[in-house]
Amino acid sequence: MTEKMLKFTKLNQQTPNKREAGNRIEDFREIYDEFIHGKAKEQSSRCSQCGVPFCQIHCPLHNNIPDWLKLTAEGRLQEANELAHSTNNMPEICGRICPQDRLCEGNCVIEQSGHGTVTIGSVEKFITDTAWEKGWIKPIVIDKENNQSIGIIGAGPAGLSCAEELRKLGYKVTIYDRYDRAGGLLIYGIPNFKLEKSVIERRTNLLKKSGIKFQQNIDVGKDITLKELKKKHDAVLIATGVYKPKEVNLPGHNLKNIFPAMDFLTASNRKGLGDYVKDFDNGKLNAENKNIVVIGGGDTAMDCVRTAIRQNAKSVKCLYRRDKENMPGSLREVNNAEEEGVEFIWLSNPKKFIGAEKISSLIVEKMKLEASDSSGRKKPIPIKNSDYEIKTDIVIKALGFDPENLPKLFNDPHLNVSDQGTIKINLKSMETNISGIFAAGDIVRGASLVVWAIRDGRDVATSIHKYLQNKQASKIKAA
Ligand SMILES: Cc1cc2nc3c(=O)[nH]c(=O)nc-3n(C[C@H](O)[C@H](O)[C@H](O)COP(=O)(O)OP(=O)(O)OC[C@H]3O[C@@H](n4cnc5c(N)ncnc54)[C@H](O)[C@@H]3O)c2cc1C
Ligand code: SF4
Secondary structure (H helix, E strand, O other): OOHHHHHHHHHHHHOOOOOOOOOOOOOOOOOOOOOOHHHHHHHHHOOOOOOOOHHHHHOOOOOOHHHHHHHHHOOOHHHHHHHHHHHOOOHHHHHHHOOHHHOOHHHOHHHHOOOOOOOHHHHHHHHHHHHHHHOOOOOOOOOOOOOOEEEEEOOOHHHHHHHHHHHHOOOEEEEEOOOOOOOOHHHHOOOOOOOOHHHHHHHHHHHHHOOOEEEOOOOEOOOEOHHHHHHHOOEEEEOOOOOEEOOOOOOOOOOEOEEEHHHHHHHHHHHHOOOOOHHHHOOOOOOOOOEEEEEOOOHHHHHHHHHHHHOOOOEEEEEOOOOHHHOOOOHHHHHHHHHHOOEEEOOEEEEEEEOOOEOOEEEEEEEEEEEEOOOOOEEEEEOOOOOEEEEOOEEEEOOOEEOOOHHHHOOOOOOOEOOOOOEOOOOOOOEOOOOOEEEOOHHHHOOOOHHHHHHHHHHHHHHHHHHHHHHHHHHHHHO
16 A cells, blocks of 8 residues: 555544444545535635626536525525525535536636635535535425326436426426436446435435336336337436446457446445445455556546545556546546545556456556647657556456447437437437437436536426427317
């Protein structure tokens, strides 16, 4: 274990959330984010009410940040909570996991003037956590239920936000999901130390109490077809996210102990939720006492390295083909990982996996950066004769995700998708090429962010409402 990893372990043990035997991962939380009332007030008071709310413009939900900061500074938390909920279905979740440095906080004028941003995300989390504690957040109560129903495929943030908005309008809503728990990547992707599972379960339980029906363990395409869902409901939303891992097809890629990121993260999250996870308990997907190499430079890679650290890995290396300045992940996450003892190997690309049956090392080639590519980042070019070897026990591939082949999976070849496999929608109505079937979230955008999935879920709810009102009006006219 490196000096930094030891320091990090010590620091964690000093926090009130310190680990306990038998429940190790559940209690081993984020250490950077302790926030108390006084601090929320102090931070909120720092907002200059500048009149040009760049923070609000750069928040995908256009949250009324200056106003809820003002209310918090004045101690009017209940009103701040109402305001926060008026534009966001999950403010406590966004407050925890939005990459604020790229969104609201990165555009705070106080940050721009060099005085450090108002910590908007932490205040948002504080307002909503307080509201939950005080019992201000209540299930939806419907005066009169509408006869029309909507079937939603996917219980991730896009599906959940859409369901909530449509339920508020009185519709019958059923969510179908192939996982055993609701939440999508919130529950099985994002690690517990960034987003406690109890926070997600609190939200999904509220939606259940609001009358939204959840059908878990239903794999649309296998257990029920899209056509059957269309017959059953007046409108259908596809919010299935993107799950096909991008591959590293190098010599040796079939060796044992090379895992996709989601296998590693799901095992860890299930363990945190108290499940029996065979491949974690038998050591296969457990980093304890092992040398780990994670390939990739995005937020998923950061979640993998930081999870491995928390599992007491012997060493954790992150291999990335560009440099720190050109990483796609949040800089805050990278800095946290560095502080916890992750060793970043910049400008390095895997070339070959080596091992008898299991992986034992990988050959890496050094890269240099040349002119920017289409993504606006500098293009990595291999340096000749620069290969070297890194010993490892486990390799985790965290290179991102592509959509599954939905027309094939849903046995509906008419469903229009882009060359990348994302669903094509009418950008105004969010309807697919099939009438009455809508799509939102990562399956439309490609791998994105929770806050964008929420935004899409809210927007598509408005479109579905319009569509159903028109449908109803036509029915009445025809009768
Ligand atoms: C490891 C990881 C960490 C991340 N960290 C962050 C972060 O810190 N901050 C952030 O903002 N974003 C983060 N993201 C991105 C974020 O989680 C996604 O952008 C967001 O969850 C997308 O929401 P969604 O509702 O579109 O899809 P998802 O959350 O993926 O939900 C889709 C749901 O559809 C279900 N489903 C799929 N196919 C079917 C089917 N055929 N039948 C039935 N159900 C189906 C799935 O089981 C799933 O529950 C992270 C992503 C990953 C992978
Ligand atoms: S939702 Fe995200 S971007 Fe918007 S204010 Fe909250 S933390 Fe910032």
